[in-house]
Amino acid sequence: MQTQTKGEFGGIGIEVTMENELVKVITPIDDTPGAKAGILAGDYISAINGQQVRGMKLNDAVEKMRGAVNTPIKLTILRKGVDKPIEMSVMREVIPIRAVKSRVDGDVGYLRVISFTEKTFDDLQAAIAKIKKQVPDDKLKGYVLDLRLNPGGLLDQAIYVSDAFLQKGEIVSTRSRDPEDTRRFNATPGDLTDGKPLIVLVNGGSA
Incomplete structure (x- = not known):
């Protein structure tokens, strides 16, 4: 829980999924150890510290890749295209x-809030500012706020968002x-979307 709310962890910086019982790299995150080491999107990880990945669940494999810094x-x-496994x-x-x-997405800004960590509101502000730079105000029709599978986190960040x-x-x-x-938290004047229409997506995995 501390990792989720603080917004950082010890790892190598790759986004992964499970495919054919192997860990598939979706993308290495820029300027992280994984990217610097030469891990590429589309690579498959077959073993972690000598232990075969086959038979593992994705979460278990991810936890094995995380650990103490340094x-x-x-x-x-x-x-x-490479005949032999690469040891790294x-x-x-x-x-x-x-x-x-x-x-x-066309004339709509899409915002996915993955979790409410210490950095969520700052990241949201930056994301909206980036969308506004990409699409002129008269062309931007609105936003989609995706909270599906958001496990929750810090209450103050949920309030700020x-x-x-x-x-x-x-x-x-x-x-x-x-x-x-008893405590009440009320909205304050001001809207980061400048009054544009907003669609909120939730599902059974939303906290």
Whole structure:
């Protein structure tokens, strides 16, 4: 939980999925140990520290790649066009977790909030500013805020994110048996989207 809310961990900086019982690299994150070591999108990791990946769940494989900063990890990589497995040693570093991902889809700005960490609101502000630079205001029709599979996190960050899209009204309140412990959080004037339409996506995995 501390890793999720603080927004960083010790690792090598690659986004992965599971395919054919192997860990497939979706993309190495720029300026991380994985990228510097030469790991490429499309590579398959077949072993971690000598242990075969086949039979592992994705989460278990990811946990094995994480660890204390400045400790090495040995990977066996299968790469298309290369006959023999590639043996690679990579030193773990602090990897910032991207709390918000964004893109422009035609004339709509897409914002995916992955979790509410210490950096979520700052990342959201940066993502919206980036979208505004990419699409002129008169062309930008609105935004999609994707909260699907968001496990939650820090309450204050969830409040800041909500406030970013609201002009007024109560965002959330916490109540207890003692009335003095009741707290209410209200939206403040100002909307980062400048009043553009907003669609919010949630599912059963949204906290």
